[in-house]
Amino acid sequence: MLDPIFDFLAGIFRAIGWGFRRLVGAIVWPFAAFRRWLRGRGWFIKIPVFAILLALVIGYGYFFYITQFWYFDDPNYVAKYDFEHHSVGVGEKLPDNTCQTSAIVIVTADLIDGIVNADIWVPSNPLSKAGFFGIAWKETPFFDNKAAFQLGVNQALRRTSIELVDRLGRVRGTSSINPNLQKAREAINYREDAWFVTWGMPPFQPTTPQRMREGRRYLLKFNEELSHCQANFDARADNLLQFLDRVTGDIGSTSEILQRRIQDANFTGFDRRADDRFWFTYGQLYAYYGILTAARSDFRDVVSQRNLTAIWDRIDEQFRDGLRIRPWVVTNGSSSSIIKSYLESIGFSLLRVRSNLVEMRDVLDR
Numbered sequence: 001m002l003d004p005i006f007d008f009l010a011g012i013f014r015a016i017g018w019g020f021r022r023l024v025g026a027i028v029w030p031f032a033a034f035r036r037w038l039r040g041r042g043w044f045i046k047i048p049v050f051a052i053l054l055a056l057v058i059g060y061g062y063f064f065y066i067t068q069f070w071y072f073d074d075p076n077y078v079a080k081y082d083f084e085h086h087s088v089g090v091g092e093k094l095p096d097n098t099c100q101t102s103a104i105v106i107v108t109a110d111l112i113d114g115i116v117n118a119d120i121w122v123p124s125n126p127l128s129k130a131g132f133f134g135i136a137w138k139e140t141p142f143f144d145n146k147a148a149f150q151l152g153v154n155q156a157l158r159r160t161s162i163e164l165v166d167r168l169g170r171v172r173g174t175s176s177i178n179p180n181l182q183k184a185r186e187a188i189n190y191r192e193d194a195w196f197v198t199w200g201m202p203p204f205q206p207t208t209p210q211r212m213r214e215g216r217r218y219l220l221k222f223n224e225e226l227s228h229c230q231a232n233f234d235a236r237a238d239n240l241l242q243f244l245d246r247v248t249g250d251i252g253s254t255s256e257i258l259q260r261r262i263q264d265a266n267f268t269g270f271d272r273r274a275d276d277r278f279w280f281t282y283g284q285l286y287a288y289y290g291i292l293t294a295a296r297s298d299f300r301d302v303v304s305q306r307n308l309t310a311i312w313d314r315i316d317e318q319f320r321d322g323l324r325i326r327p328w329v330v331t332n333g334s335s336s337s338i339i340k341s342y343l344e345s346i347g348f349s350l351l352r353v354r355s356n357l358v359e360m361r362d363v364l365d366r
Helices: 002-038 043-068 103-118 128-132 145-168 181-188 208-227 237-263 275-297 300-305 307-325 340-365
Strands: none
Touching: 043 145, 043 181, 103 145, 103 275, 145 181, 145 237, 145 275, 181 208, 181 275, 237 275, 237 300, 237 340, 275 300, 275 307, 275 340, 300 307, 307 340
C-alpha cells in the first residue's frame, strides 16, 4: 500500500540527484574544456597561462586573508584612553607651559592608523574592486564585511575632518583655516577605492591608504601646533551643538538605509545585502563611539556647565550595547519569521544613540 509513496519519494530524490549532477557538470565543463584546449598547446602558451593561474591563486589567497582576518575591531578600544584625567580643556595652558591637545584629533588619527596601518585597507584591493565574476562583492553574501566596516569608519572620519576645518579648528569662523587641518580633510576625503594604477590619466595615482596616512600626519601636526599654543580649537557650546547636529544627521542617513533594507526582509532571513549594511553601520558606530568620547573631553567645560554628564553616560552605554552585536552570519528575517533580523538589532541601537544626541542638542540649544 505504501509502494506508490516510496516510488514518489524515490522519484524526487532521483530528480534532485539529476539536477545536482547537471549543476556540477555545468560548473566543471569550462575547466575541462580549457584543460583539453591547453593539452595540445606548446610551452610558449602554457607558461604564460600557468603564470596567470598562479597569480590568480596567490591573489585570491591574499584577498581571502585580508578579508577574513581582522586586526582592528576591538569594541572596547575606547577604554585605553585616559581623557577623564585631563586637567584642563583643549587649548588651555598646562603646568609645563604647553597647551592641552585635542582628544578628537587623537582618536581620529588613531582610527586612521587602525584601518590602514594596523590592518589592511580592503576597498582598494584590485580583486575587491573586480568583484565576483563581474558582480560587486557587496551584492554577494561573502568577502565584503571587512570592507563595509572600514567604509563605515571612514564615513565618520570624513564628517569629523570637515567639522574640524569648518568650525572646531577656528575661532568663531572669522579666523583663517588651519592649513594642516585643511590638508588632512583633503586627504581623508580622497577616493575610497584608489589603487596606484588607474585606467585614467595620469596612469599612476596615490592609493587610498597613502592619502589616509597623509591625513593622519597632518592631524598630528595640528595637535603638535596646539601643544605649542600655536593653533586654535574653539570649544564653545554652539560648536558642540553644530558638531552633534552633523553627527546626528550622518547617523540618521544610515538609519534610513537600514530601514529600506529591513523592508525587503523575507521569511528565510537570507539577504545578500544585509551583511554589508550591518557592518557599515557597525563601523560608523565604532568610530563615533571614540570620537564622541573624545568630544566629551575636549568640551569638558560645556559638559559641566550644561549638566550633560548623565545623558553622555547613557550615550556611551548605548554605544557599547550596539558594539556587542557581532553575529557570525547577518540575517534579515521578516517580522513573521523566526529568523532574527540583525539589521533591526543594530538599527535599534543606532536610533537610541541618535535620540539621545538629539536630546543633548536640545539641551545645548536652550
